Every structure is written in C-alpha cells, then in structure tokens.
Amino acid sequence: MLQLPTKRVTSIALAAAAGAAALSLAVAAGTSATAAAPPSVSGSPEGAFTRIADFYGSYIDAVYDGDGATADRLRAFYLSEPLRRELRQWEDANHADGVLRAQNVPLKWKVTSVDSGMGKTNAAVTLTWSSNTTTTVHVQADLATRKITAIRD
Structure with a gap:
C-alpha cells in the first residue's frame, strides 16, 4: 500500500473537508457547487x-x-x-x-x-x-x- 507523508495526508483531508463544506453550503443556499462562468462574447470578422x-x-x-x-x-x-x-x-x-x-x-x-x-x-x-x-x-x-x-x- 502507498504510504503518504503525514503532512500530505493532513493536507488531503483538509482539502476534502473544505470541499465538502463548500458543497454543503451551496446545496443549503440552493446554488450550484460550481462557480458560474464569467460572461463572454465572441465573434469573427469573417461572419x-x-x-x-x-x-x-x-x-x-x-x-x-x-x-x-x-x-x-x-x-x-x-x-x-x-x-x-x-x-x-x-x-x-x-x-x-x-x-x-x-x-x-x-x-x-x-x-x-x-x-x-x-x-x-x-x-x-x-x-x-x-x-x-x-x-x-x-x-x-x-x-x-x-x-x-x-x-x-
């Protein structure tokens, strides 16, 4: 089995906990867990x-x-x-x-x-x-x- 250094395991656990907390807040607030994409406009001078x-x-x-x-x-x-x-x-x-x-x-x-x-x-x-x-x-x-x-x- 792969042995991760203790600091690495702690960092992974903290990141997972933060992600779960953000997801819980988003669900509770009735919003999407993913950030909204910034507006964009595109086009072509040929069209x-x-x-x-x-x-x-x-x-x-x-x-x-x-x-x-x-x-x-x-x-x-x-x-x-x-x-x-x-x-x-x-x-x-x-x-x-x-x-x-x-x-x-x-x-x-x-x-x-x-x-x-x-x-x-x-x-x-x-x-x-x-x-x-x-x-x-x-x-x-x-x-x-x-x-x-x-x-x-």
Whole structure:
C-alpha cells in the first residue's frame, strides 16, 4: 500500500473537508457547487451574423452615449448604401431612429440567428426597453460583403 507523508495526508483531508463544506453550503443556499462562468462574447470578422451583432452592440452604445458622429460612422461601415438611403427616408417619415425603429434607446439587446441561405444571413434583434417591454427587428446581411442590407419591423 502507498504510504503518504503525514503532512500530505493532513493536507488531503483538509482539502476534502473544505470541499465538502463548500458543497454543503451551496446545496443549503440552493446554488450550484460550481462557480458560474464569467460572461463572454465572441465573434469573427469573417461572419455576416457576427457583423450584425457587432453593429447593434456598438450602435446602441454610441446612441446611448449621445455620440452621433460615431453612430454615423458605424452606419457608413456596416450598412449598405441602399439601406442607408432607405433608413433616411424611413426616419424622415417616422421621426425616429430607423436602425432601432424607435425614438429612444433600448437598455438591452440580443441578436439571434434565424437562418442563412441564398447568399444572405438573417437575424432577429430583440430590443428591451425601460418598461421591460421588447420589440424585434429583422435584419439581413449579405454573406459576400458582410454588409447589412435590410432592417424590417
């Protein structure tokens, strides 16, 4: 049989006791014994879907901060020229932000992939407002150019 040094056996016993105590506390508190994973965000500059998420996150930050110049630069970079023209017309008619389809800024956003095909990718962007209500806009991007080509209610 393997003989461990006394100090090693004591250390192992203490570690096991500490682990059992932590597990007992977690169970008693109704939480998981494993630590929650820290939040993370990932993406790729090659993916049109990631570009949709990147655009909405950055655009909402810029509008929230009142930085119109950055919001304009983001539109110029991420949105196709025909869409930018369409949004200007929509905004003139509706007196609201065409990207957000609203006059105010959402407090949260979530981008969900819907499907891809025929050279396009589609996403649903869920916007959460101060009243805890949500709206969804449907966004399409071109797979070849990675530019956003359509935003619909």
